[in-house]
């Protein structure tokens with residue numbers, strides 16, 4: 001069974017040789033092949049080389065296109081700072097939608113011609129050539145709130161919820177359309193699954209989540225399913241209070257950060273939801289040792305049950321010891337979905 | 345005059361009502377210190393409690409902080425005139441290379457709400473800038489935030505820079521942010537750590553009273 005087969009078989013609930021393994025790596029991947037992060041984020045050849053290197057060195061079941069949250073915002077015309085060896089970042093003090101009026105005139109970027117989105121599309125075609133049929137190829141888009149925050153400024157959008165709800169809805173409409181166009185272009189270029197990153201959704205409570213964020217996430221997930229791909233939802237941070245909504249989105253995979261109880265998520269989301277995670281990327285993955293990593297995964301797996309995939313709570317940090325990264329993959333290799341008590 | 349609505353309006357983050365009650369109360373002769381100590385600061389304490397208890401989230405906290413800030417703009421000159429002092433001056437900033445500022449902003453807002461004067465240096469703040477700011481503001485406390493393990497060492501570097509500048513003993517240093525721990529604070533010789541914004545206020549109160 002190759003990684004792609006394993007992944008899709010488990011997704012469909014069919015027998016697999018062992019658990020699929022899908023930790024997120026970005027800076028770790030760039031470091032592994034020794035390219036400065038700016039290159040990794042802006043040149044698809046570096047991205048593809050880094051992802052394949054991680055997958056092959058350690059034995060992951062997939063590759064993806066994520067590098068930083070500023071991709072779409074950059075192509076809308078937002079000011080981005082490109083640090084030499086750090087992720088590009090949106091400049092919040094000069095955010096594109098500092099003035100709300102700007103939204104009215106904002107044009108939808110065309111993913112096939114704008115700089116950063118087209119770079120991601122090239123990565124996907126390149127993956128198809130290099131590892132198509134062997135590893136699952138995952139594309140990536142920003143969720144409604146994460147992208148709204150990139151365009152408007154995260155501190156500003158938090159107040160907009162309470163000050164100007166109709167602006168927030170207009171902004172989310174814009175974002176939804178943009179992300180779905182981007183997703184469609186990714187699917188056309190070879191993405192077999194789309195991940196949605198909506199980090200900022202962990203910062204709002206259940207009320208705002210349900211009223212504003214959830215309906216747009218739901219439309220996003222439904223539209224992605226119509227494109228014929230599976231969906232991974234990634235919300236980092238403490239999502240304990242919004243688990244119920246997350247479970248009702250109908251995502252194929254819900255990835256949880258370490259601040260959430262896997263047991264609670266299982267109880268809230270029901271027996272069939274595939275859960276992924278959720279060990280502490282910093283305190284465990286980066287700072288401890290293979291034994292502790294294995295024990296932490298064992299606990300996540302036990303609490304999640306057999307509808308489970310292996311990963312960290314969020315991005316594997318850049319200075320993670322290689323043996324700890326290997327321990328994540330080894331856990332997956334040594335366990336079938338319904339066996340968490342003992343190693344084989 | 346019944347001032348309970350002042351407490352309530354800060355708690356729900358209604359900036360307009362907060363300002364107008366403050367103005368009306370001042371016109372009726374209520375002292376600015378009393379407004380602050382008996383209603384506004386207790387309201388912000390409650391905001392902090394709710395945030396810690398997962399009843400309030402980032403938007404609610406930011407909007408209460410904004411109501412507080414608006415009213416403080418009216419009160420601050422009066423407090424200065426009446427000779428009453430702030431309980432302390434705190435420089436806050438996210439360390440070099442780090443752009444995460446939500447937590448730092450919440451800490452700044454809660455400190456301000458708690459009666460401190462806050463000098464916010466923003467994000468990506470190098471050690472030199474912290475030091476320069478001490479010279480300019482005569483602050484009692486430096487509060488540094490870091491959310492990345494790769495930028496955390498900036499806290500240590502800043503403390504070292506304070507030492508080489510010979511001013512380490514003039515200020516207290518507190519640190520925080522998701523990856524930071526009490527152990528790390530002890531290791532680098534910081535004077536305090538907390539993992540949330542309202543505990544940061546208690547921490548600063550203890551430090552200025554010590």
Ligand code: B12
Nearest residue numbers: 087237314443444445446447489493519520521522540541
């Ligand atoms: C929002 C967010 C972002 C936003 C930041 C927007 C902004 N303006 O702040 C954006 C999208 C820009 C971003 C970018 C990145 N991020 Co980020 N981000 C987060 C996220 C989801 C939430 C952070 C947050 O605001 N939390 C809410 C606040 C309220 O909590 P807090 O900051 O901890 O603050 C509280 C306490 O810690 C305390 N406190 C805070 N400061 C202080 C200071 C003092 C003195 C005291 C006493 C207390 C105190 O009080 C606060 C309130 O109670 C976290 C995920 C998570 N699990 O936390 C990742 C996270 C912090 N990010 C992470 C990473 C890796 C990045 C990027 C490198 C990602 C990338 N590859 O692009 C970039 C780096 C950019 C840079 N150079 O800084 C990692 C850090 C891993 C690590 N430790 O190294 C995290 C943990 C996610 C993960 N991988 O697990 N991020």
